[in-house]
Amino acid sequence: MDFYGRNSLHGFMDEESHPPQSPPHHLSIRTRLDMYDQDLQFSPGRPSSPRVNPAVHSMFPPGSPESPWTLSPLQTPSPALLYHCIASLHRQEGNIYSIALSKGLAFTGSDSNRIRAWRQPDCTERGYIKASSGEVRAIFAYGNMLFTSHRDCKVRIWNYTISDHFRFKKITTLPKKTSFLMFPKTSSQQHKDCISCMAYYHTEGLLYTGSYDRTVKAWRLLDKKCVDSFVAHESNVNAIVVNQDDGCVFTCSADGSVKIWRRVYRENSHTLTMTLKFQQSPVNALALSTTFNNCFLYSGSSDGTINFWEKETMSGRFNHGGFLQGHRFAVLCLAAVEKLVFSGSEDTTIRVWRREEGSCFHECLAVLDGHRGPVRCLAACLEAEKIVMGFLVYSASLDQTFKVWRIKVMPEEKLCFDIGPADRSDSRTKTTMEYEISPVLSPSWVEKKLHGNHFQ
Template sequence: MEFHGRKTAHCYMDNESNPLQSPPRLSIRTHLDMYDQDPQFSPGSPPSPRSSASALQLMLPPGSPETPWTLSPLQTPSPALLYHCVASLHRQDGNIHSIAISKGLVFTVSDSKRIRVWRQPECIERGCIKTSSGEIRAILAYGNKLFTAHRDCKIRIWNYTVSDSFGYKKISTLPKRSSFLLFPKTSSQQHKDCVSCMAYYHAEGLLYTGSYDRTVKAWRLVDNKCVDSFVVHESKVNAIVVNQDDGCVFTCSSDGSVKIWRRLYRENSHTLTMTLRFQQSPVNAMAISSTFSNCFLYSGSSDGTVNFWEKEKTSGRFNHGGFLQGHRFSVLCLVAIEKLIFSGSEDTTIRVWRREEGSCFHECLAVLDGHRGPVKCLAACLQMEKIVMGFLVYSASLDQTFKVWRVKVMPEEQTCFDFADRNDSKTKTKTEYEMSPVLSPSWVEKKLRGNLFQ
């Protein structure tokens, strides 16, 4: 699908989606029954309740008789979060596999072999990079560089410029073509299966790529050379992150484990320092939250939980601190920014968690409900405001929609409450949000065929 001119995401608003509405919650069994009766069935969208809390009116856009901002459905003693879906884009490019943010731009990649470029925050489409190298499974942006991982097991590196118009140029392919000409069968630089994830260590200029072939490769971008290749798991690698403070590499896999790797001093090889395994469920996503005072690692599992580990200041070991429970199905993606954690799930929702300052306590501030298929990927960035912290959150679902959310979080000191209130809130949350997710019939069919995440 080609676009001409400068268009916003509102121009392609999904007719079945409305930022002020939430679709009815039906069970999977109900959807299966409806699918059997009519494959084209599409649930309606009755409006969800709007907030009228007077205490928050000062933070809302002035002059609006009906504000689009919505309070979280979670009932807490003091409202802590407002959110608003500002754009819902229904694409015909297929499923979006990855989202990246850099230099005020948002990049999305999908089944179409195209890289779509959007300008923040109004979601004006700035351009499109067409590739002929196969489906793009992952994208990473840093500075003026884009890294794209393709289904042909290669990585492309692009330079882009941001001015009146978006310009780009492919500057390299990893591994370099000469490697295949000299060693077409035995070269260790070539991944043997799909590259599923990437991470970039800024200080050393190292790009890490994880693959379904169970390996991780480290690429030195100064000369585009693969400097290390090592087997990390017993099953496919689903996510990889790097702690920018010390260069430690974290990998997770369908084998149910999270592993921590450290590059040996003045060498290119990596050694295993810890294996974190709390349960047998496959680990699909990770995020790291590192500040001067503490460091937390989060992992999302197929059992619907988000486990977290805290790093000891003295030994550097990661101790299991607990898990965040609320999603009904698999957690597929995670983003950590400031003290917030965003988790996207197969249950079609995005949960917003906040970590309390100086402790391991986390509370769920909101459940962003609007997708009708599993939330496959997330990205978020911070927008500072005078009174509250503002965030832009980008989500893509297997219902083939791309949504943009504005999230405003009240200062923590204005929403704190004692442990007795916390326990009451947990009980309320569990009982008030015990309902079934919305699943589109087309997604249910793919799920039953068992090839949804291939």
């Protein structure tokens, strides 16, 4: 999954502030959500299906002819899950490449030079930031700070406030104009190609950027300097995440590998600690799921699989726990919240996976199929409720639509199924043995690679 970025230099003041405008065993997971004729939908003129488990169905709002909710197919021992699309927008500004959530706002970056701010969850537009350089490939938000990458291979940092109106102010551009002009040819502060991903380490105030020039750079926000730059992969760096607990940096690439980097103690340099590689196809996305007692790393590949690793408590090593299969084509984006993992694919669907407490067992709870093009980016957040777990999922597709999904999941301990431990074990064994055919590489990815083009 490759994206082009064109080099062009702009001055430091190129924008102005605007007023409001697991155990190491392998599990192959097969889901049975592909047959949509089994979906139980509440839609006008269609009564609720008698196949719904009454004990589970009673935990949710009753179905009515006007209800927009979709009840996912019940698969013992899977829990019931309700979801529906609460907003769908179509923009005429090209593809949306990135989404970030913070302070009740959702930010989107696209082919346009406008970074738009939407109110959560209804996606009412609050305003936009207009930059002189468009094609915003990566966005990251933390508190009232917004980081954006642009076609000129630079990062802009913005401060924004929300009262009656959405207001913003540019803090700086990385690298700063002065430092780059002093060393135009030898400086390591300038990426040479598109900045595809960003991550922020809160404790140290370090911003990490990954690029198609194969490098990762660490920026210290205190003095706005690039404090380290290293060649991370043999091909494009597609995604980067940081573990906020220990500062470890995870990167993935079109070279098919995932790498773990650790900052050298009392220094700004970084050293490679592990290389994780279980497939030959490009790795497009990463997600990190951390709780009080465990840490899981997920990677999405162009062969349609999602590999995951569990961190050992004592050694800190990451052991391969298995892979999730269900997507037909390339996995382009991932998001993790609590024990849920959301995956967006070139097959136009979003899958919702849940990890079982205390194990590596995952199950697919639902398939969201509202998009008509590859799902390019995802963001998710918790929407707590009293009885069920609520989540908001924001997705953007190359069909140029931006959607918001509301999801309700019944906690595992609240569900009562007439199934014993032996049946549950047999079910897992059957699930593991049932999937023997690996997914194929995305046809469009293969075609573009054969013609030497980049996936857009």
